[in-house]
Amino acid sequence: MSTISIIGSGGMAAAIAGRSAKAGHAVEVIGRDTAKAKALADKLGSGARTGTYGAVPAGDIVILAVPYSSAAAVVADYGGALGGKVIIDITNSAAPDLSGLLTPDGSSGAQEIAKGLPGGTQVVKAFNTIFGHVLAKGGRLDAFFAADDAKVKERVSTFLESLGLRPLDVGGLHMAQSLEALGLMMISLAKNGAGTWDFAMRVDVG
Numbered sequence: 253m254s255t256i257s258i259i260g261s262g263g264m265a266a267a268i269a270g271r272s273a274k275a276g277h278a279v280e281v282i283g284r285d286t287a288k289a290k291a292l293a294d295k296l297g298s299g300a301r302t303g304t305y306g307a308v309p310a311g312d313i314v315i316l317a318v319p320y321s322s323a324a325a326v327v328a329d330y331g332g333a334l335g336g337k338v339i340i341d342i343t344n345s346a347a348p349d350l351s352g353l354l355t356p357d358g359s360s361g362a363q364e365i366a367k368g369l370p371g372g373t374q375v376v377k378a379f380n381t382i383f384g385h386v387l388a389k390g391g392r393l394d395a396f397f398a399a400d401d402a403k404v405k406e407r408v409s410t411f412l413e414s415l416g417l418r419p420l421d422v423g424g425l426h427m428a429q430s431l432e433a434l435g436l437m438m439i440s441l442a443k444n445g446a447g448t449w450d451f452a453m454r455v456d457v458g
């Protein structure tokens with residue numbers, strides 16, 4: 253088992269932290285609001301603790317669970333403290349009116365976030381295609397992820413599997429563009445044709 257650090261203490265942080273604690277990982281919750289981070293850690297139990305915002309996180313895997321619009325500022329606040337870590341970017345960069353994505357053409361939130369990180373830090377896109385409340389409910393959901401480094405993919409795949417998810421590698425980090433488009437599609441689907449947020453994307457193989 254590993255130590256998983258989560259920056260953010262909102263809905264997605266709680267869902268990922270809950271699954272991680274249940275899987276036996278040591279969880280570190282880090283928030284700019286220390287009271288909110290402590291409240292989440294206390295709720296998790298299982299020895300979950302809080303970390304200091306901006307300091308070197310305890311875990312080798314760090315989940316960035318903040319809005320896309322805040323991600324660059326958070327990464328800048330950390331500076332070199334994220335060096336050498338595996339950063340899992342879970343952000344969806346959908347415009348509030350769902351007219352498109354907030355990212356520059358030909359890029360993705362994950363690729364933009366990577367630009368602000370210190371050398372040796374690896375970015376993985378994951379979790380953005382699973383709604384938080386669906387993740388929290390449990391079940392072996394499909395977990396699409398994208399990353400460039402083979403060893404990092406293996407590490408993250410093992411982590412996702414440990415949470416009871418089915419890891420599905422969609423390719424290099426450039427594929428975060430497609431995963432973020434899928435995130436936008438899911439939100440729009442919930443508000444239009446599906447008429448509910450209680451669904452998950454699933455691939456039937458074979």
Ligand SMILES: NC(=O)c1ccc[n+]([C@@H]2O[C@H](COP(=O)([O-])OP(=O)(O)OC[C@H]3O[C@@H](n4cnc5c(N)ncnc54)[C@H](OP(=O)(O)O)[C@@H]3O)[C@@H](O)[C@H]2O)c1
Nearest residue numbers: 260261262263264285317318319320322343344380383384
């Ligand atoms: N909700 C979903 O179903 C879902 C699904 C897939 C992906 N996502 C993505 O997951 C991420 C988190 O979503 P969420 O639903 O968990 O949001 P949320 O409940 O609003 O929580 C956001 C967290 O980010 C923190 N934060 C915001 N701005 C910050 C800043 N400038 N510096 C430091 N911390 C900051 C907030 O801290 P405070 O509490 O102090 O404001 C809060 O802990 C988003 O990027 C979202 O697109 C969400």
